[in-house]
Amino acid sequence: MYGAPGSVARPTFRLLSLFPLTGAACVSAAALGGDISRFAHKLALREQSDMWMSTFARFALPGLQRTASATARQALRARCHPWAAAAPRPSFMGPAHIRGHQTLGSASIPLAHQSVRHVRALDEERLVEVEWEDGGHSLYPFTWLRDNCQCPLCTLESAQARLLPLSDLDIHTGVDVVEVTNDNKVSIAWPDQHMSVFDGDWLKKHCFSAAARQAMQEELFLNERYYWDSKLRIPTADYQEVLHDDKAALAWLLALRRVGIVYLKGAPGEKGQVARLADRIGYLRLTFYGHTWQVQDKAMANNVAYTSGKLSLHTDYPALHFAPGVQFLHCINQAVKGGESEVVDGFHMAEKLQREDPEAFRTLTSVRVDFTDTGTDYCDFMLQSKKRIIDVDAEGRVVRINYNNATRDSVLDLPLHRVQPFYRALKAYVNIMNRPENVVTYKMEPGDIVTFDNWRLLHGRRSYVSRPDRLRHLEGAYLDWDEVMSRLRILRKAVHGDL
Numbered sequence: 001m002y003g004a005p006g007s008v009a010r011p012t013f014r015l016l017s018l019f020p021l022t023g024a025a026c027v028s029a030a031a032l033g034g035d036i037s038r039f040a041h042k043l044a045l046r047e048q049s050d051m052w053m054s055t056f057a058r059f060a061l062p063g064l065q066r067t068a069s070a071t072a073r074q075a076l077r078a079r080c081h082p083w084a085a086a087a088p089r090p091s092f093m094g095p096a097h098i099r100g101h102q103t104l105g106s107a108s109i110p111l112a113h114q115s116v117r118h119v120r121a122l123d124e125e126r127l128v129e130v131e132w133e134d135g136g137h138s139l140y141p142f143t144w145l146r147d148n149c150q151c152p153l154c155t156l157e158s159a160q161a162r163l164l165p166l167s168d169l170d171i172h173t174g175v176d177v178v179e180v181t182n183d184n185k186v187s188i189a190w191p192d193q194h195m196s197v198f199d200g201d202w203l204k205k206h207c208f209s210a211a212a213r214q215a216m217q218e219e220l221f222l223n224e225r226y227y228w229d230s231k232l233r234i235p236t237a238d239y240q241e242v243l244h245d246d247k248a249a250l251a252w253l254l255a256l257r258r259v260g261i262v263y264l265k266g267a268p269g270e271k272g273q274v275a276r277l278a279d280r281i282g283y284l285r286l287t288f289y290g291h292t293w294q295v296q297d298k299a300m301a302n303n304v305a306y307t308s309g310k311l312s313l314h315t316d317y318p319a320l321h322f323a324p325g326v327q328f329l330h331c332i333n334q335a336v337k338g339g340e341s342e343v344v345d346g347f348h349m350a351e352k353l354q355r356e357d358p359e360a361f362r363t364l365t366s367v368r369v370d371f372t373d374t375g376t377d378y379c380d381f382m383l384q385s386k387k388r389i390i391d392v393d394a395e396g397r398v399v400r401i402n403y404n405n406a407t408r409d410s411v412l413d414l415p416l417h418r419v420q421p422f423y424r425a426l427k428a429y430v431n432i433m434n435r436p437e438n439v440v441t442y443k444m445e446p447g448d449i450v451t452f453d454n455w456r457l458l459h460g461r462r463s464y465v466s467r468p469d470r471l472r473h474l475e476g477a478y479l480d481w482d483e484v485m486s487r488l489r490i491l492r493k494a495v496h497g498d499l
């Protein structure tokens with residue numbers, strides 16, 4: 001909520017007008033990642049057409065390359081994955097980049113069907129080695145194969161869930177016989193007489209090489225991001241198309257994941273639209289501010305967003321330990337004067353901070369800051385949380401920004417000598433995000449909905465002149481990334497089939 005979108009028309013681009021045919025190809029590219037086989041062929045054909053010039057392709061297409069780094073791709077070629085034709089190189093605009101992907105050129109594509117040439121058990125290492133027709137090979141631990149037996153005794157197919165309890169899994173099992181079946185599957189006879197049969201494609205996808213695992217992770221989680229600054233032209237889609245067309249909805253969610261912000265135009269100028277949009281995905285996230293909430297200038301405001309004042313760049317709700325992942329804001333009425341919205345790419349700014357001021361980055365990724373929020377809305381609440389301003393994962397990648405100066409607590413759980421360094425670090429980060437070259441400014445009009453990644457973007461609002469006869473009014477809602485990613489995967493499957 002805090003960051004109600006505001007004014008100045010930023011040139012947005014109409015990606016969805018190109019969609020019905022083109023978007024599909026672009027999107028599918030992004031959607032697939034690890035197992036891009038069949039579709040690679042379609043892509044190669046489409047590459048020759050002008051369709052690739054669709055602005056959307058610039059955002060969605062790089063998903064094709066998410067088999068990750070050039071090194072990983074080389075490894076794939078050498079070992080596990082037989083990659084064939086080169087995929088098209090997307091053209092990126094501006095200074096933005098994909099983290100860890102300076103070279104996007106030579107992504108390759110696997111052949112369609114994974115044929116098993118030979119299989120043998122390496123008893124000493126307790127590994128099954130599969131040799132593929134293309135010459136590559138993969139290794140699978142005995143224990144893992146037994147654990148993932150696909151037979152009806154071990155797997156409940158209707159739920160795609162494991163039946164075999166861990167108590168029944170012999171983690172020291174050997175294998176009696178391993179062979180290639182007539183229909184080119186891998187069969188294993190276990191010492192306890194149990195039989196397992198594994199499909200070649202399934203095994204290939206589950207290869208344990210670093211490159212294959214990376215490809216699978218990207219296919220599942222779409223963690224590659226397009227970093228941007230003030231030159232971003234916010235991806236824009238049509239509200240009605242997103243509601244009614246799966247390809248348009250998929251393109252919306254792919255861009256939301258990759259870029260972090262998508263603008264929807266053409267919603268009715270009345271309440272209820274953010275809830276409809278949430279229904280399109282699954283369900284919205286209830287918080288203490290209600291199922292949806294009304295951003296307006298209110299007397300006795302229980303939140304700084306409910307005034308006509310300026311809101312500095314922030315993420316919403318760091319006072320919750322699990323802050324909402326995605327935010328929708330629908331403009332129902334806009335102020336005549338002021339009320340422009342501002343957004344920055346918090347991940348990109350964190351990367352800049354790490355480069356410019358590693359000490360500050362270390363501080364903000366380690367110090368846990370207290371946040372608080374107290375009041376009454378949906379019901380009464382008294383929240384306390386402890387969050388790092390910049391959350392990184394085990395590999396050191398930035399995964400979430402938690403910063404709202406309004407709800408940062410006066411409780412500061414630090415020894416005296418660490419107080420000043422903390423302020424210095426926070427100031428360094430905020431100074432970077434406030435640089436004009438990093439901020440995108442826009443002014444929402446009635447019927448516009450902005451959807452954005454609340455774990456990544458910081459958003460703000462310029463002050464506005466409040467007029468009782470024409471009250472500025474935005475309706476907002478939250479969702480979580482689990483629900484959004486779930487819908488994205490389902491749409492990807494519906495649009496592109498079983499790829």
Ligand SMILES: [Zn+2]
Binds near residue numbers: 154155196
């Ligand atoms: Zn079994």
